[in-house]
Every structure is written in structure tokens, then in C-alpha cells.
Amino acid sequence: MAKARILVVEDDDKQRQLYCEELTAAGYATLEARSAQEAEELLSHEQIDLIVLDINMPGISGLELLPRIHEIHPGMPVIIHTAYGSYRDDFISWLADMFIVKSPDAGGLLEAVEELLNRKRGVTLGQ
């Protein structure tokens, strides 16, 4: 089976690299976007299976990008990965399938990615 392709949208270079390394080590292919604009560009021509999305970024925020993702690819699995749990109070964040508050070691992210991809496969098989 081809490797699942994960788009990591995160403006902090160190964090983005850390997540990509973790995901690559777990057997996923990764794509990187430093901003919402870069992410939208990649979404328009790359095949992507899941998005890990930061919220607080310069320019367009993750919460503004989220409806665009939904518009371009309805049903695209999205994990919000943010330092601020209070963003959950904004109902737009509920468009994402999961909401994870960042921890220093990217804990929980791999499990969430795996669970969502399994869910997606389940839906595909179910159809």
C-alpha cells in the first residue's frame, strides 16, 4: 500500500521539522507548509490524505484556512494541533476531526493520525 501523505501546516520551523521526522519515522510521507497560503497552494495540486494544522500563524490563521480546506476537499481529515486549547471555543474549529493541544514531544499526534486514517479507510471500504 502507498504511504499516506500528510500535510503539516506549521509556521514554527523546529516544530514542523519535529512533527515531520516523527511522521516519517512512523512510515508516512510528509509535505510541509509554513503558512496557510503555502498549504492552499499545495492542496490545489498535491494528493493529500490528512492535514495537521496549526492555528496561530502569521497572515491567514489555521481557523481561516479550515473552511477553505473543507470547501476544496470536503471530508479531508484534519487534526488541529495548537498550543491554545481555548480555540476549541470557536465553533469553526469543530470543522476539524480532532483537536490536540501541543505537547513538547508531539505526543498524541501519531495516534491521532493513525486513528483518523483508519476511520477514513473504514469509510472508503464501507462504500
Added chain:
Amino acid sequence: MRTESALAQTLAMVLAGGVGERLYPLTKAKAKPAVPFGGIYRIIDFTLSNCLHSGVRRIFVLTQHKSLPLDRHLWQGWSFLFRTELGEFLVTVPPQQRLVREWYRGTADAVFQNIDLLSHERPRFVLILAGDHVYRMDYRTLLQFHLAKNAAVTIACTTVPVHDASRFGVMEVDADDRIVGFEEKPPHPKPLPDNPNVALISMGIYLFNTETLVRAVIQDAKRRDSHHDFGKNVIPALVAQGERVFAFNIRKWLPPSFHYWQDIGTLDSYYEAHMELLHPDPPFALHDEFGAIRTYLPPLPPALLRSHAAVRQSFLSPGCVVEDGAVVENCLLSPGVRIGKEAVVRHCILLPRVFVGRGAHLERVIADEEVNLPDGEQIGIDLERDLRRFTVTEKGVVIVPTGFVF
């Protein structure tokens, strides 16, 4: 939870954005909720009066097509009743296209596209109301029921004869009023278990726990095959998922003065609802103990009947003048209507500022705002001739549109 405290945490979203095709040509220039009704009112006044008398004082009116006359009416007649200082408001919201770069694709999409309003207001309960229904309801009773049932969603329902139920969303309930089946416009509606002659239908009025609503409209927005409609998609999905969805049957829980409900869907239902108001014992009284229906009225002089005018069983609004020798029978005359000398007008609805010329004769006519009918004009007498000029309904009511040049 006490009802008063729950009420303070309730916000209403009034859906007022439909095209109103079936009410054309009355909706040629205005959204359906802004269409005049009952002489001095606009259709949306009924739902808003219910909110006001029930103590629901945070209201978003979601507008869309041809919203200017509606905006103006709400600004003139309604917005000032709600005090910002007390956290109250009535705000019209045209599509912001913040989440989707499209107009509203259905009732559920209208709410989905405005979930940021709910994030900001953080109500605990959201009332989804239609801006084009004529009825009275004390939403406090609906809220009490919702709390007592520990419901996630409560749908206001009424009963209609089974043969008439196919044009509505039909519900199947258990002994506790919990909805166990929901079919939108079924060809063979299921009757109530205890009465094979009637079916329980949705009035399109929903009380949601906010979190249930947000989850449901988001889930629906992600489905490509959805019509993004509460009745067709969202409610059946919630019932199928086993959510606590309950039916609040107004005929079971409310006194008879609250049993009237009319979805002004077609020109014929618009006409019939008016004729019912003129009935000696009307099924829907415009004045009762629940409180008056509010509206905006321009400052006009009292209605004037000249010495030999004959007016029977009719509503006359301020600013009307009925000239000598004119006959008005079983009609609703809106503000500023003038009936010329010796004109005969029967079973008609004349909307604001219609002028009927001398000696004209109208039978079963709806004349839209500012129509100017020439002297001697005859409408509703020879339907063959009328069909060549006007919209004529299935039941033979003739509609004269605004701007028609004779």
C-alpha cells in the same frame, strides 16, 4: 434548570432567505417574510411577535434574496425594541461567505455558514424559526418541554389529515414523544398510532442544544450528497444516530388558541389564510391574551368611509378611503388603499397603496403594492381574459403585480 434562566440562554435564528418562488409575483421585489399579510402586517411579524412575547430577545434574522424591503421593515418596526444595554438584539445577517464562498444552499447551510455568530454569543439553546409562518407560540412552553425531556433537539409539530401530510416532514414517535422515524414528504405518510386519520408533521421550528446543532450542521456540510436542509437531511441523520430528538405536538401541549399554524407556501394558501381571518369565528385571532402582533405602521390618518360607501366583513387599515357608492365585501384593505366611487370589490386582498378606479369591479383579486386599477376595470369576472394578463391560481384567484401597466 429553570425556564427563565434557560430562556436567557436562548438565541433565535430566523430563516428569512428563501426565494419564495411559489408566492411569485408577490415576491418579485421582496423576500417572502416581507410580503404584507393581514392588512397591516408583514409575514415575519408573527414569528418576531412570538419571540417578543416569549422573552426571546437575542435574534438573528438570516436574510438573502431581495432583502432590502425586509431590512427596512425590521429597522422601522423591530430593531429598536431590543436593548443593546441589556444584551438584547435583533440583527439582520446577509450571507457573509466567511465559511463558504456561496449563498445559502439550504436551511442547515444557512446556520452552518453562521456558526461563528454562535461562537460569539455562546447561547445554550438555539431556536431555529421560519420567517414565513403565521402562528402564535409561546416558546417558553417549548423550552420547558425540551428541558423536561432532556432533549438534544425538540421539533414543534402539529397534526394534519393523513391525505394532506405528503407535503410535510412526517414523524413517528414513541409513547414518550421521542421521534423514532422522520420522513420528508413521504408518498404514504404514517398515521399516529392512536388516530389513523392524522399524521404528525414538522412545523419547521426547532429547538436545539447549541452543541448538537453545531455538530449536526458541520457534519451535514461535509456531505456532498446533502441538500443541506434540516427536514430532509439533518433531522433524519440525528434520529438515525440515536440522538434525543423529541416532538412537541402543539395540539397536545398548547391550548386551542395556539393551534393555528400556516406555512404561507403558495398564493392559494396566502389567499385562504386571509379569508380565514375574515371568518366570523376565525381560527386565528389577531388579538388575544398572548399579546398583539407587532408591526411597523406609517403615520397615516384613520380610515375614511364616505357617506354612501358600503363596507361589510372587511379589514380597513389606516389611510384607506372608500368613496361614495363603493361596495367592499369580505376584503382586506392595507394601509393607504383607495376605492373609487361606485367600485365593487369582493373577496379581495388589496396591498398597501392600491388604487381602485371609479366603477371598477374586482372579485377574488390580490393586488400587489401600489397597483393602480383604472376606472371601469374588471378583474376576476372573466378568468379567460385574466389568464392572458395575470397570474391566476389553481383556485381562481387573480394576482395583479406591482408595476402592471393597464
